[in-house]
Amino acid sequence: MASSVTSTRGLAVTPHQLATQSAMTVLRDGGTAVEAAVAAAATIAVVYPHMNSIGGDSFWLIIPPRGDPLVIEACGVAGSQANLEFYEGFDEIPIRGPKAANTVAGTVGGWQEALDYVSECGYQRKSISKLLADAIYYANHGFPISTSQEADLKEVKNEGWLSSEFKKNFLPNGTMPKTGEIFCQKKLAETLKHLVENGLTSFYRGKLAKKIVKGMKEVGMPITEEDLANYAPIRKRPLRLLHKYGELLNVPPPTQGLVSLSILGILDKLNIDGKNEGEFIHTTVEATKQAFDMRDEYISDPICMKIDPNFLLSDKVITAMANNIGPKARSLRNVVGPGDTVWLGVMDDKGFSVSFIQSTYSTFGSGVVIPETGILWHNRGISFTLAKDHIRSLKPGKKPFHTLNPAAARLNDGRVIIYGTRGGDGQPQTQAAIFHRYVIQNVPLQKSVSDPRWLYGNTIGINDDSLKLEDRFDEKTIKYLKDRGHKVVILPPYSACVGFAGILVRHSNGVMEGAYDPRSNGSAAGF
Template sequence: MIQSNVAPNGMVVTPHHLASSSALAILRQGGNALEAMVAAAATIAVVYPHMNGLGGDGFWLIIPPTGDPIAIDASGAAGSLATVDKYHPQATIPFRGPQAALTVAGTVSGWQLALDYAQEHFPTSLPLSTLLADAIHYAELGIPVTASQADATSSKAAELSDLPGFSDIYYPNNRAPLAGERLRQPDLAGSLKILAKEGLESFYRGTLGEKIATGMEQLGMPITAQDLSEHRARYKTPLKVEHSCGTVYNLAPPTQGLVSLAILGILDRFDLAECDEIQTIHRIVEATKLAFSLRDQHITDPKDIDVDLQQLLAASHLDSLGQQLDTEQAAAWGEPLLPGDTVWMGVTDQFGYSVSFIQSIYHEFGSGVVIPKTGILWQNRGAAFSLETGHPRCLAPRKYPFHTLNPAAAKLKDGRTLVYGSMGGDGQPQTQATLFTRYVQQNHPLQTAISAPRWLLGRTWGNASDSLKLEGRFSEETYQGLRTLGHRTERLAPWSEAVGHAGAIVRHPNGLVEGASDPRSNGSAAGY
């Protein structure tokens, strides 16, 4: 049996072991889960640059030892210059370049709001310079390029190599770096030093913000200094679904947390505990199709939503959706899904707090645009906007784009607290449902639930096919059984990044904490 890690005090799970080490060091110094997560977020922004960074967005789900969870939405709105007319006659917003970098980067504001929360709930705090020290060190000294980063840099060279500032950092010696080579980011180290000295507010309303605004104007990005200055992260009330095994929480719009919760709510109408592998996959896939229909109808900028999304998770509505699921035949499918690169991370501390966190720049390396003299790679989340007049996600200045990001948590009836999540765009809710089903309902060990082969309904990176893609470790019997049910299947590599980098932490009723990381990533589950 594949073993997870168990510790008596705290646990950290991230998709890069250096980020796990940074967070664990904070916990060992007496820091809390929120401080540890800021340290992990800063480090992974340096060491996993193709998947996240300071120029991206973030979302927090904070689970206190008592009381209701609280969410932090640290996503950014479209710039005040980002109008539909600016992009016409284009039919769609580009995925790369300065015009793709059209939304404010919110993740650093989320770090600040999380630290504000920590100061209100903990008697002591660690200095920001301590939380950012590892990130600064790795940016200056250089990071070991992972195989994942090397593959992304090499495969996307045609899209990225000519973009402003990109090659100076990510194509040293005029080529994509190889796995195991050292990659330095001195300008990014300088930006982190400014944050450590002036505070995180500097990103938006200080010296660093001034440098960013100057660079954005120089590049012709549709974001202004005022857009930066006006940005704030926001507390949110999470959505939840009452499941037979407990209460499951996720993020409200502009994220697709509704989808993840709806999948679990629909599946709770069926007996998955006794399902074989074929029926488990089939039912999760079919519930995914039903849940995505909710997303396409309702999720956009929160101010433009005119329905109570929590009511869509009510038992009566989930009963209705469940009645549409055919356990013997796959429903028609052909809707375009969204790929994306993201990092999920979890921390549980000795004080009883847990954090489920996601940080992303959307596509690998985001827009590919590096803000001059800052080393900050900017996200392309604004590519999720439509340019179609009347579309619910039609671009408008200061409008929030749709987000695939959705960190999850659950309070189970047996006393366990679970924080979990995954990278992978539209794969996130599918992977979350798979982990929850395997671990909670089918009683697989935590690490087995993550390491076992997974699947993805929809596109992988650079692949327009919306088939059901399964890792090659599934048996031929499973492939054939799914085809018999009407699924159009394709085979992925045995350990494919396409199905995401998942992770989970469980706090057990006896106080012990258990963590599992994804062998598809460069991560670790580290406890103390």
């Protein structure tokens, strides 16, 4: 097994090695981790188009050299025409097509907000042209198709929602691109060039925005020019959970950051040390169910929530959830399912640590490619329900529920950790696995990520409440879980279903350490 990567000047981990190199280029040129994250985010939006896009949303969790950690919420709201009349005749929002592409895309605005923050911290910023140079090159001249892009294209190629614009973009000349073939996105390259020449905010206001709106109108999306113009990312304080080993940080609603923190809080409350692997997994899965119940009752757009998210992290609530966990598995049907997303992390020698996540939600998002732009639009708005008087009822101007939640921790011994993964319902579970293994069980960093993982709930092709285990757990662990009533399904040894995770650690002596997920096409690199 590969070992973790260490450095003292800068380090990046992403699920695609070209994005990692884009981050390293900026770090080597003296840029901050925030700028390096923008460069990596732009590149990966090009080279991993099945999992994220500039037509999607993102969230930032930044730990600066000085001062308080910062969250940037770069997610859009439902379009002004996304009302119940727009979905007349539908019982639920379709997963694909123009009716699924019903919320503003926030990620490009989030890039700008993060760069503005760097300037406010007193650093001379790198130009947008430098930060997007790799992304433009790969969109214009092409990049080798990844194994996961080919696999995801095979999954969707025969589905009825594929539009002519999608086929033109992702199935050129009607052919299925193979792993290693050069894949270009000329229209997207032109869009990225426009952002360089006119600024990132031109995505929302100006000539490019008008072109985007024209395309959205052509395909029948419920988003208007005014909706784009009114978009703005929001800065927030992270959620905090006091843990035996330090302070855990995550992003507040409308994300499920509360879920990830709650699971780790429950494990801490129950003093789970991980020495018995079956007990560790059983307890984590049951804690996940408790947290999912809480999530589905309370978490939505913050303006619609009737309870303070911080109360849901209180000792009273964590203790009550911990007390509900017994020796037998509990059935739970209300799971959200898979999500296609990228998490990446960057640290620099100035003291910035960035935990960042960017997403289209489903594989290839809504499947809608905006004509003449090459922009693939996300389908995060399928998190809304068409039922009236529900906490997640669809309403123009409302934010959908997000599974996205980049994580971080500041430990009592001085270590700073940033970590995260893709994977919808799997995100909190994978976060719990890698954090607990590294921090509580003292498993080496790379091994914490590479070791076999699990997923409770829905995944691609399996829609039930079974517990999916990678085929590398020993028989003793599998028997322990079956004996406690878990419906065990065995996945391939290194399954994409359990996410593409990453973790970086800043040690108290200044050494940075990073680990990437061998399930991905990624890498960890430092200098």
